[in-house]
Amino acid sequence: MNRFFAERALGMKASDIRELLELTQRPEIISLAGGLPNTKAFPAEQISEICKDILKNDSHIALQYSATEGIRQLRGALVDYMKSSFHVDGEVDNLIVTTGSQQALTLISMVLLNPGDLVLTTAPSYVGGIGAFRAFQAKMDTVAQDDEGLVIESLSEKLAELKTKGIKPKLIYVVPTFQNPAGVTMTEKRREEMLELATEYDVLVLEDDPYSRLRFEGQEVKPVKYFDYEGRVIFLGTMSKLLSPGLRVAWMLAPKDLSRKFAIAKQSADLCSTTFSQFIAYEFLKRGYLETHIEKIKAMYKKKRDIMLTAMDEHFPEGVTWTKPEGGMFSWVTMPEHMDSKLILMRAIKEDNVAFVIGSAFYPDGSGKNHMRLNFSHSSDDKLNEGIRRLGVTLKKEIED
Amino acid sequence: MNRFFAERALGMKASDIRELLELTQRPEIISLAGGLPNTKAFPAEQISEICKDILKNDSHIALQYSATEGIRQLRGALVDYMKSSFHVDGEVDNLIVTTGSQQALTLISMVLLNPGDLVLTTAPSYVGGIGAFRAFQAKMDTVAQDDEGLVIESLSEKLAELKTKGIKPKLIYVVPTFQNPAGVTMTEKRREEMLELATEYDVLVLEDDPYSRLRFEGQEVKPVKYFDYEGRVIFLGTMSKLLSPGLRVAWMLAPKDLSRKFAIAKQSADLCSTTFSQFIAYEFLKRGYLETHIEKIKAMYKKKRDIMLTAMDEHFPEGVTWTKPEGGMFSWVTMPEHMDSKLILMRAIKEDNVAFVIGSAFYPDGSGKNHMRLNFSHSSDDKLNEGIRRLGVTLKKEIED
Numbered sequence: 001m002n003r004f005f006a007e008r009a010l011g012m013k014a015s016d017i018r019e020l021l022e023l024t025q026r027p028e029i030i031s032l033a034g035g036l037p038n039t040k041a042f043p044a045e046q047i048s049e050i051c052k053d054i055l056k057n058d059s060h061i062a063l064q065y066s067a068t069e070g071i072r073q074l075r076g077a078l079v080d081y082m083k084s085s086f087h088v089d090g091e092v093d094n095l096i097v098t099t100g101s102q103q104a105l106t107l108i109s110m111v112l113l114n115p116g117d118l119v120l121t122t123a124p125s126y127v128g129g130i131g132a133f134r135a136f137q138a139k140m141d142t143v144a145q146d147d148e149g150l151v152i153e154s155l156s157e158k159l160a161e162l163k164t165k166g167i168k169p170k171l172i173y174v175v176p177t178f179q180n181p182a183g184v185t186m187t188e189k190r191r192e193e194m195l196e197l198a199t200e201y202d203v204l205v206l207e208d209d210p211y212s213r214l215r216f217e218g219q220e221v222k223p224v225k226y227f228d229y230e231g232r233v234i235f236l237g238t239m240s241k242l243l244s245p246g247l248r249v250a251w252m253l254a255p256k257d258l259s260r261k262f263a264i265a266k267q268s269a270d271l272c273s274t275t276f277s278q279f280i281a282y283e284f285l286k287r288g289y290l291e292t293h294i295e296k297i298k299a300m301y302k303k304k305r306d307i308m309l310t311a312m313d314e315h316f317p318e319g320v321t322w323t324k325p326e327g328g329m330f331s332w333v334t335m336p337e338h339m340d341s342k343l344i345l346m347r348a349i350k351e352d353n354v355a356f357v358i359g360s361a362f363y364p365d366g367s368g369k370n371h372m373r374l375n376f377s378h379s380s381d382d383k384l385n386e387g388i389r390r391l392g393v394t395l396k397k398e399i400e401d
Numbered sequence: 402m403n404r405f406f407a408e409r410a411l412g413m414k415a416s417d418i419r420e421l422l423e424l425t426q427r428p429e430i431i432s433l434a435g436g437l438p439n440t441k442a443f444p445a446e447q448i449s450e451i452c453k454d455i456l457k458n459d460s461h462i463a464l465q466y467s468a469t470e471g472i473r474q475l476r477g478a479l480v481d482y483m484k485s486s487f488h489v490d491g492e493v494d495n496l497i498v499t500t501g502s503q504q505a506l507t508l509i510s511m512v513l514l515n516p517g518d519l520v521l522t523t524a525p526s527y528v529g530g531i532g533a534f535r536a537f538q539a540k541m542d543t544v545a546q547d548d549e550g551l552v553i554e555s556l557s558e559k560l561a562e563l564k565t566k567g568i569k570p571k572l573i574y575v576v577p578t579f580q581n582p583a584g585v586t587m588t589e590k591r592r593e594e595m596l597e598l599a600t601e602y603d604v605l606v607l608e609d610d611p612y613s614r615l616r617f618e619g620q621e622v623k624p625v626k627y628f629d630y631e632g633r634v635i636f637l638g639t640m641s642k643l644l645s646p647g648l649r650v651a652w653m654l655a656p657k658d659l660s661r662k663f664a665i666a667k668q669s670a671d672l673c674s675t676t677f678s679q680f681i682a683y684e685f686l687k688r689g690y691l692e693t694h695i696e697k698i699k700a701m702y703k704k705k706r707d708i709m710l711t712a713m714d715e716h717f718p719e720g721v722t723w724t725k726p727e728g729g730m731f732s733w734v735t736m737p738e739h740m741d742s743k744l745i746l747m748r749a750i751k752e753d754n755v756a757f758v759i760g761s762a763f764y765p766d767g768s769g770k771n772h773m774r775l776n777f778s779h780s781s782d783d784k785l786n787e788g789i790r791r792l793g794v795t796l797k798k799e800i801e802d
């Protein structure tokens with residue numbers, strides 16, 4: 001069938017994560033791999049009540065096709081939510097509901113990226129972003145990241161270096177708060193400095209923010225979009241980590257001229273996102289359930305993070321370090337340089353029945369082998385503790401070998 | 402913002418339909434334009450019962466992320482459905498759930514079409530297919546269509562002519578049963594002959610079939626996929642016209658090597674389709690509700706088609722002809738060559754408060770000006786009759802002028 005494929009399809013490969021995750025489906029394995037919310041964090045009863053009401057009163061619109069940009073009432077509610085929870089002034093016309101933030105990543109790639117165009121990401125960066133950019137044959141180059149997020153000096157040097165080569169990146173892609181995979185958060189100062197550089201070099205900024213509402217401690221940090229006086233930032237928000245990923249309700253807030261094109265691209269992509277899900281999300285917001293529910297999730301995940309960090313202190317060998325996220329769902333583990341997380345994963349699965357995601361999945365160039373991503377949101381408290389204990393066993397064996 | 406757009410985005414324009422439909426939102430307008438199911442055809446009570454059960458028993462999986470290819474139980478049920486209702490043997494591994502058939506059209510374009518690649522469509526053809534191919538910068542060429550669907554001689558000549566020019570099309574795109582927009586159905590003989598030509602010239606066939614289960618009369622025709630001994634046909638099916646378009650549940654059945662790539666492309670596109678919707682569709686099938694429900698829709702739409710055809714006989718002037726579909730949702734009207742449906746639409750909206758879709762929307766080259774598409778599924782019986790009466794008034798004025 002190869003003769004039929006477009007060039008972009010030749011480079012489409014199942015991600016490392018995907019292939020490896022298939023190995024982790026055995027019931028005896030404790031998986032700290034997936035980036036999944038905890039199923040106990042789904043407000044099933046409230047959704048059930050909402051579904052009943054929608055299907056009684058609004059089925060003629062909730063089961064019908066809807067506007068490509070999203071149903072008007074949800075877009076309005078999300079604009080209000082952007083204001084109340086993110087301090088961002090948006091307009092309904094610039095907000096588009098998407099089928100998960102993943103769709104937004106693809107629409108942005110469709111509209112902005114020619115084959116060979118350059119996207120700057122942090123190293124590491126979110127695997128779904130990398131996948132979308134790659135599917136449209138973009139090139140990627142990376143900027144350093146530390147415990148305070150993207151490193152400004154690294155970005156500044158990279159942009160200057162690219163300019164001398166006559167290369168102008170299209171996008172800077174960041175997950176600035178409780179990053180997937182590293183769990184780190186960019187300071188407000190860096191956010192402002194990043195935007196200044198983006199202006200100086202005329203690059204768009206793509207801010208992907210699935211996690212910021214899940215802050216357990218520390219001071220709230222305003223989104224990059226808050227500092228966007230110019231209209232240079234595309235903001236991605238989602239209900240996936242707060243309400244339910246299975247509803248596939250997310251949104252993008254973008255400068256006006258971009259929004260129009262994104263809407264046209266979305267028309268080709270799926271005509272509209274699931275109308276019924278949009279009604280559920282709207283009612284969940286309107287009935288005031290979201291904020292109470294977020295408090296519940298935060299309490300649940302904070303406890304899990306604490307369990308994980310405590311267990312790592314107890315079980316992980318010397319020479320291994322990890323981030324201490326103030327929110328979100330992930331911690332990022334750094335092992336001695338010579339260690340290869342892919343080999344460690346094989347051993348962890350085979351010998352110790354525990355799984356994680358290898359670091360290289362989060363580097364566009366496949367480096368980052370001495371890292372791994374651990375998820376603390378999905379497992380039960382007991383399994384989390386036991387999973388870290390097992391992984392400690394694997395790591396000690398590897399270091400001793 | 403133009404400096405940021407990819408080349409493919411420069412050609413992305415809001416469709417004529419979209420712009421014109423905005424004019425038809427006034428309440429006094431009777432719209433025969435949209436391709437929407439009737440809202441009375443939504444089984445809200447059954448869906449409500451199903452939602453209650455899912456959220457009671459399966460919320461931990463129904464509200465979670467799910468496999469990119471779709472939930473296993475729905476894929477299995479759809480394979481059974483392909484066998485029982487389409488006489489097609491499929492395998493679960495080759496069937497992918499999509500976010501509406503529109504997403505399948507885009508995934509296919511992503512995976513198969515380089516800029517400049519050629520797609521053959523009938524003239525007219527479905528506007529959503531044209532939009533998806535165009536978004537990936539494909540070229541399109543057309544093949545004639547008559548009351549028995551795609552004209553084989555036209556396809557044969559076109560393929561031979563292209564061959565002499567050294568051009569090999571990638572895809573033949575057909576909506577072979579109760580076509581959108583024309584309402585016509587390809588005979589089985591032509592389906593087989595089309596496939597023979599596809600084999601001879603080594604072209605893939607894309608069969609888009611949203612309507613075939615909505616047959617009011619006449620003999621059932623087997624899908625093109627039924628005759629696909631070689632694995633050359635991609636079949637698109639959907640729940641949108643049978644259960645609800647707002648759930649966004651459709652599927653594609655494709656040759657194996659293609660399916661794998663489509664799944665990878667879908668991973669970038671939206672990770673997974675709405676899990677909750679997939680559970681609803683699965684339960685609707687499993688509980689045996691679908692077949693009874695289809696009978697109800699067919700009775701409803703047959704009556705509407707009869708109302709429309711009778712009203713056209715009564716109100717449309719001489720020189721205007723139309724197709725008499727045995728199922729589906731559309732009739733296609735042909736006016737004298739010199740008439741321009743765009744001008745007629747302006748007049749119909751302004752003077753007579755009735756709307757339709759102009760023919761040129763369904764021609765990749767923008768021809769087809771003397772045609773219009775009329776939908777009979779969406780309006781109430783009374784409005785349908787009155788809408789046709791009004792349109793008759795507009796047409797008579799146009800012909801007299």
